[in-house]
Amino acid sequence: MEELSRVLIVEGKQDRIKVQRVLEDDIQILCTYGTLGLHALEEMIDEFLLYERDVFIFTDTDDSGVKLRKMLNQELSHAENLFIDRRYRQVEDTPDHVLASILQAANMKVKVDYLKGPEYYE
Template identity: 35%
Template sequence: MKKIKEVLVVEGKDDTKAISRAVNADTIETRGSAIDDDTLQLIEELAENRGIIIFTDPDFSGEKIRKIVAEVVPNAKHAFLPRDEGRPDKKGGSLGVEHATPDSIRRALDHLYTEVEDAPEVISQHDLLAAGLIAGPSAKHRRKLLGEELGIGYVNGKQLAKRLRMFEISLVDFNAAVALINKEAE
C-alpha cells in the first residue's frame, strides 16, 4: 500500500476510514466547516513539519474548508475527488470522500496541485468560451468533465479561469483535456 508523507486534511472520521482503505497516510479531521483555532494551528504545524494535502468533499462545505485551510497554509497541496466518484449510488444523495472507492482516492492523490498566487493567465476567457466551458447549454457538463480530466475538481464558470491559473495548468494540458472531452462527445 502506497505511503504518503504529507498529512491529509479531511472532514471527518468516515473520510479517514476510506483513506485508510486506499493508502497509508495520516489524517487530521476538521470536523466540518466551523474549524476551530486549535485545529487550524495544528494543521499549520503539520504543514511546516510534514506538509499537508487538502482532500475535502466535492461540495460547498468541502470547498469552504479548502479555502479556510489554504488561507492558513498557502503552499498546501490539493487533491480533488470527482463528484460522481463521491456518491455511493452515483445518482444523488450523500456526497463525500467517505463514499469513494480506494481506486478513486488513489487517483485523486496521484494528481496533486499547489496554488500559485501570482501565476500569469495562460488560458484566456476566449479559450474558455471557444471550448464551450463558460457559455451554452452543455458548459456545466463540460466543466465537470474538464475538472475530472485535469484532476482539479468542479468549479463554476466564474471560478474556472482562476483555478486553472492558480494550479498553473498549461495551455497544452488544457487543450489536450478539451480535445478528449470533444472526442467523448462525438
C-alpha cells in the same frame, strides 16, 4: 514516536477510514470533523506543525467541503489540493479504485488491489 513528514487533511471520520483502507504509505491523516473555526484551525496547525510538513487537503465537493478547503488554503498556502469528481460529492462515497488513483497521482503509495476497477471484482 517519529513524526511523519506528510499529512493529509480530510473532513470526516468516514473519509479518514476510507483513505486509510487504500493507502499503504505512512501518512498522518487529520480529520477536521467538518468546518473548523479559525481558532481551532490555528491550534491544529500549531499542534501538528503543519507549516513544517508536506500537507495535502482532501475535502468533499459540497458547500462545507469547499468552505473548509478555502480556509485551509488561506492558512496553509504550501498545501497541495486533491480533488474528487463532483459526481461523487464526498470522499467517503468515492469508489476505492478512483480514490487510489487520486492518491497515487499525488505520489502516495496505495495498495495495488485498490487500483483495479469494479470490473476486476465481477
